[in-house]
Amino acid sequence: MLPSLPVAVRRYRFRDFTLSPQRRLLIRAGSPVPIIPRYFDLLVLLVERRHEAVHKREIFERVWADGFVSDSALTQAIRTLRRTLGDEPREPVFIRTVSRHGYQFVFPDVVEEDEDGPAAIGAAPAGASTSTPGPTVDGPIVERRIDVPIREEQPAGTTLLRAAVAAARGALGGAAAGVAAGAIGGLVLSLAPDSLAPLGLAPVLAVIGAASGALGGAGVGAGLTVGSAWAHRRSALALIPAGAAGGGLVGFLVQWLVTHALGTIVGLELAVGGGVEGLMIGGGAGFGAALATLPSSDGLALPPGGTRVRTAVVVAGCCGLAALALALAGRPLVGGTIHLIADAADGSRASLAPLGRLMGEPDFGLVTSAILGFGEGAAFGFGLALALLRPKQAPIETAAP
Incomplete structure (x- = not known):
């Protein structure tokens, strides 16, 4: 019997961003971008399904499955993602609003890569401390810790x-x-x-x-x-x-x-x-x-x-x-x-x-x-x-x- 082959885990590169679902990181030009965990999940969903418009109902079921939220919460999330990506709602480059339906990730040049390839930054969850590779000389990667502050709940x-x-x-x-x-x-x-x-x-x-x-x-x-x-x-x-x-x-x-x-x-x-x-x-x-x-x-x-x-x-x-x-x-x-x-x-x-x-x-x-x-x-x-x-x-x- 043939051994089972491992399933490749993908990461996505677009413009100067790298999106790593496995490591829960959004990286821009080699630096981690602070992002609220649920908003990160929403961005991953839109990028993975970028060839179609994702209905609001499906977004709620996938991203906010554990609670009831209104359309205004989704609007706030999209607004924050656009601000993070530097997008304009009237002339969208990344996220397009589909009237009476939902949203679609529309940036055309998205490159998929294997997650086990050369990474732009060390693994860390979204909203937590992350690691970036430091200088190396024919040896193991020396990592340094970077604190990425995220505030989802207000004190x-x-x-x-x-x-x-x-x-x-x-x-x-x-x-x-x-x-x-x-x-x-x-x-x-x-x-x-x-x-x-x-x-x-x-x-x-x-x-x-x-x-x-x-x-x-x-x-x-x-x-x-x-x-x-x-x-x-x-x-x-x-x-x-x-x-x-x-x-x-x-x-x-x-x-x-x-x-x-x-x-x-x-x-x-x-x-x-x-x-x-x-x-x-x-x-x-x-x-x-x-x-x-x-x-x-x-x-x-x-x-x-x-x-x-x-x-x-x-x-x-x-x-x-x-x-x-x-x-x-x-x-x-x-x-x-x-x-x-x-x-x-x-x-x-x-x-x-x-x-x-x-x-x-x-x-x-x-x-x-x-x-x-x-x-x-x-x-x-x-x-x-x-x-x-x-x-x-x-x-x-x-x-x-």
Whole structure:
């Protein structure tokens, strides 16, 4: 009986890269390239199947077989691989997007070699220490150790620090939106027919809007950043409960403080909202972010071809719709709460009833509340998104050998 022949293990060379599936190495010009293990598996799959377009379903089954991930996680992986290879998504040299199907490795000059041939570098797993051959003189290879740092998981302290930074940025964005919404609302109210509100109400409402927006922006911003660190490895839909949790936590705290302040200081016993509203607006912001951004460990990033304004408009629309649903359910935001307090207080001139009459209603009715709520929610979402979005990272430029 003939002895069985060993199966040759292949490695792939393209441009100035060498891809070694056995040694789990991507080498460029003799140096190891840091790459996340799952992204390495994805690159190997695409190179091995380069003569065809690989369907997304098969990629998920082969690369992420042990868990559920969304399309956004695959998009993030492809984006990282392109950046690593110096590729351009609009004019791909290595990885082409096949619409409604998947991806294909399209570099034409891929050379297959036996893995037991002369290697460009010593064996080591992707994401770990690697060995490169040092100088030799008619003797065994002298190896030196090279540490290739790879970070796939973010330390908890780093995530919390980024959440704190995002809270500050979200507070600024929410405050800016609150100032604009409060000032505009105060001006319109003071100029409305039959209104008793003085022009000085506009800066007062601007300050109230700034405080409300800052608190909401801090909570939702921190929640979205923590959720983004988890969502970029799994599902972008994780941004929805993350945003809702951040907004709801701040909302319930503000609701408790305002309710007790009105009762103990002013003597008004009112059913003031806050918690449910924070959950809804935060969830709306998370849904908009899941639709229009790329979650990453560093926070929310712009998708390829996206702009800050366009992405912020999507988030604003989702927050506005969430606020509209709240208003239709009889749960107003800041403007409706001010009207509620003004109606209950003697001698207040901050009632929003003139706005209702301006809208054709006899008082501050459902239509006025819905329009005001949608405007407040949209303004908050727009300011929050502009403050949180990270700028796009430019792709790495490489030169052909």
